[in-house]
Amino acid sequence: MKDLAVRLAALDPDAGAALRVIAYFDRLAEGRAGLQTIVRGAAVLAGCPARLTDDARRIQLRVQPDGTDATAGPPDPSWMSVGVADQAVLWLERPGPPGPVDAMVLERAAGAARAVLERTRRQIPPADPASVELTLDAAAPEHLRLTAAARLGLKPSDQVRAIAYAGAPPALLAAGNRRIGHPVETDTGRMTSVGPLQHAAGRPGGTTAADNGLDATITVQRAGIGPAGPVADLPTSYTAARIALRFTATGTEADPGPTVVHADRLGGLALLAATVGPGTEPIPDVRALDRVAACAPWALATLDAVAETLSLRAAATQLRVHHSTLQERLTHAAPLLGWDIREPQGRLRLQVALALRRLHRNGPA
Amino acid sequence: MTTVSPPPPFDPELAAALSVVGESLPPSLTADMIQPMRSGSLLADPTDEDLARGGAFTVARRTVPGPAGAPEIELLILTPAGARTTLPGIYHTHGGGMIVGNNRSGVDVLQDWATEVPAVIVSVEYRLAPEHPHPAPVEDCYAGLVWTAEHAAELGIDPHHLIVAGASAGGGLAAALALLARDRGGPALAGQMLLCPMIDDRNDTPSAVQMAGLGVWDRTSNDTGWTALLGAARGGPDVSPYAAPARATDLSGLPPAFIDVGSAETFRDEDVTYASRIWQAGGQAELHVWPGGFHGFDMMVPQAAVSQEARAARVRWLRRLLGA
Numbered sequence: 001m002k003d004l005a006v007r008l009a010a011l012d013p014d015a016g017a018a019l020r021v022i023a024y025f026d027r028l029a030e031g032r033a034g035l036q037t038i039v040r041g042a043a044v045l046a047g048c049p050a051r052l053t054d055d056a057r058r059i060q061l062r063v064q065p066d067g068t069d070a071t072a073g074p075p076d077p078s079w080m081s082v083g084v085a086d087q088a089v090l091w092l093e094r095p096g097p098p099g100p101v102d103a104m105v106l107e108r109a110a111g112a113a114r115a116v117l118e119r120t121r122r123q124i125p126p127a128d129p130a131s132v133e134l135t136l137d138a139a140a141p142e143h144l145r146l147t148a149a150a151r152l153g154l155k156p157s158d159q160v161r162a163i164a165y166a167g168a169p170p171a172l173l174a175a176g177n178r179r180i181g182h183p184v185e186t187d188t189g190r191m192t193s194v195g196p197l198q199h200a201a202g203r204p205g206g207t208t209a210a211d212n213g214l215d216a217t218i219t220v221q222r223a224g225i226g227p228a229g230p231v232a233d234l235p236t237s238y239t240a241a242r243i244a245l246r247f248t249a250t251g252t253e254a255d256p257g258p259t260v261v262h263a264d265r266l267g268g269l270a271l272l273a274a275t276v277g278p279g280t281e282p283i284p285d286v287r288a289l290d291r292v293a294a295c296a297p298w299a300l301a302t303l304d305a306v307a308e309t310l311s312l313r314a315a316a317t318q319l320r321v322h323h324s325t326l327q328e329r330l331t332h333a334a335p336l337l338g339w340d341i342r343e344p345q346g347r348l349r350l351q352v353a354l355a356l357r358r359l360h361r362n363g364p365a
Numbered sequence: 366m367t368t369v370s371p372p373p374p375f376d377p378e379l380a381a382a383l384s385v386v387g388e389s390l391p392p393s394l395t396a397d398m399i400q401p402m403r404s405g406s407l408l409a410d411p412t413d414e415d416l417a418r419g420g421a422f423t424v425a426r427r428t429v430p431g432p433a434g435a436p437e438i439e440l441l442i443l444t445p446a447g448a449r450t451t452l453p454g455i456y457h458t459h460g461g462g463m464i465v466g467n468n469r470s471g472v473d474v475l476q477d478w479a480t481e482v483p484a485v486i487v488s489v490e491y492r493l494a495p496e497h498p499h500p501a502p503v504e505d506c507y508a509g510l511v512w513t514a515e516h517a518a519e520l521g522i523d524p525h526h527l528i529v530a531g532a533s534a535g536g537g538l539a540a541a542l543a544l545l546a547r548d549r550g551g552p553a554l555a556g557q558m559l560l561c562p563m564i565d566d567r568n569d570t571p572s573a574v575q576m577a578g579l580g581v582w583d584r585t586s587n588d589t590g591w592t593a594l595l596g597a598a599r600g601g602p603d604v605s606p607y608a609a610p611a612r613a614t615d616l617s618g619l620p621p622a623f624i625d626v627g628s629a630e631t632f633r634d635e636d637v638t639y640a641s642r643i644w645q646a647g648g649q650a651e652l653h654v655w656p657g658g659f660h661g662f663d664m665m666v667p668q669a670a671v672s673q674e675a676r677a678a679r680v681r682w683l684r685r686l687l688g689a
Contacts, residue, residue, distance in 0.1 A: 008668065020388075023381075024381045024382070024385050025381070027383075031381070032377065037377065040668060044668045067672070
């Protein structure tokens with residue numbers, strides 16, 4: 001009895017269509033169907049390709065109405081879409097506004113997808129912190145480090161980075177930005193131990209904690225990231241990560257600068273770390289920065305923006321102040337430094353002084 | 366057996382689709398529903414334009430002799446456009462529980478195959494039960510098969526690459542054709558493609574009992590179909606293997622079989638047993654049991670992941686069998 005032309009196909013916007021959409025996604029949720037299946041349901045019922053994108057989880061799903069998968073370019077902002085959870089978005093590849101069936105498909109598919117994301121997030125097994133630390137321990141024999149890595153799902157040939165945190169256990173960063181270890185708060189308040197790491201530097205007036213997918217009320221955690229290499233080289237990566245951590249800042253007005261620093265990008269600056277610590281006598285340029293910091297709450301952040309951007313205009317944009325406001329601020333604060341930060345040499349001197357100031361604040365662990 | 370466990374769950378994606386399409390297709394069909402089904406909108410048959418697929422196939426019909434003393438039968442012949450050599454032939458017996466359908470029903474599935482593995486499709490119009498009980502349907506099918514084999518050259522078919530194929534009741538008829546061709550010294554068949562075939566009138570396997578009232582074509586529907594075909598003889602001691610191939614005592618000497626079925630349908634156990642018995646008889650069979658599949662899932666929900674797998678497996682078998 002198989003040749004009945006009863007088929008699951010795009011629904012006409014009749015009175016029963018909405019009920020059928022509800023029934024369809026309710027049954028998918030009941031059967032604990034996966035994301036691919038949910039996106040396929042959206043594509044089939046809406047009769048156009050559907051996507052789920054989630055930068056935070058590195059999810060990119062696209063399904064065509066015939067049920068087959070196909071990759072494509074980035075989503076078109078004019079398409080119909082609905083938020084699923086934090087950065088996850090469900091799309092129907094048709095310009096809006098959605099009709100009644102499309103709207104129902106979006107709503108119900110998003111609800112089903114949200115349930116999957118919450119369920120799978122809870123199911124992620126916590127990485128064993130002792131195993132993470134063992135992989136980083138230069139004193140441990142290599143075979144023990146490799147065994148510990150295997151427990152974390154890492155092959156010896158995997159390219160992995162060590163991550164050093166301020167005031168928290170270390171973690172690893174594997175291919176695909178998969179973070180292993182060190183639970184952090186997410187915007188929904190749940191703990192997660194495996195997830196993508198946000199690279200953007202939390203600068204005042206620049207990339208904010210909210211941009212990073214973290215609730216702005218949660219303190220951004222400083223992190224140093226070591227170079228990528230095979231698992232056996234993780235202790236070396238961790239040493240570099242701890243040096244990089246010393247170049248980070250909390251991203252506040254009192255301590256402006258990047259919250260995340262890659263050892264790969266430090267270059268010769270890394271050499272400074274060996275010579276400076278909390279007990280070292282600061283050089284006059286660092287004392288000058290402290291004088292500037294004392295003159296106004298915005299002063300240090302202003303200098304940091306000037307040091308880190310290519311032009312004063314870019315610095316003003318980053319600080320979210322008018323160009324003329326920046327000029328006024330510099331007129332006020334720059335004389336306290338004692339050198340001209342608009343000269344290339346002066347900018348370098350400023351960058352080095354800011355770096356040294358962070359090294360003084362963040363001692364070797 | 367005394368007790369039967371609860372049925373296996375439907376695949377979640379198929380279950381969701383069933384909740385949408387099932388409202389127009391109840392699991393249990395009874396005799397009084399045969400006529401409404403024949404005239405109802407469920408049977409949206411493809412038009413000649415659909416069949417032509419934009420010129421990819423030429424559509425022809427031939428009226429050929431039926432069984433001795435019976436009316437002529439119509440064969441629908443779909444030939445891939447621009448074929449330069451002879452092609453494999455797929456002789457199709459449509460489904461519909463022996464009680465509904467026509468030679469256009471379900472041929473789109475075969476056209477999908479022929480697009481991947483070029484082949485000439487011949488689909489037979491056979492008389493339906495209950496107006497025409499056994500052996501009318503299977504003898505019509507056999508007469509059309511014999512004519513097709515005898516006219517292979519004219520149809521552009523390579524006679525060494527002629528297979529039978531069908532789904533559901535059509536799968537049962539295809540299996541019966543393989544038995545008949547063997548027993549009567551009829552056309553040499555290269556294979557038999559049996560999709561969720563309906564082959565056992567006894568209707569008492571664990572899967573038939575488990576799935577009662579569930580999914581598509583449940584035990585009640587199956588009883589409706591078999592009773593239409595066999596009348597009071599259904600389930601009794603004297604049913605011919607050409608009506609119900611599961612009744613055959615000898616499954617040796619048959620062409621290679623492809624058998625697929627869902628784990629959550631009435632026909633699961635009779636189809637698995639048929640494959641096992643072919644192997645036990647020294648024959649060749651490829652068996653796929655798709656987890657959580659209801660009857661005809663791949664046709665009703667072609668987009669589902671498990672449907673895509675099921676459809677792809679058939680084409681892969683055809684490729685290996687026909688060397689395309």
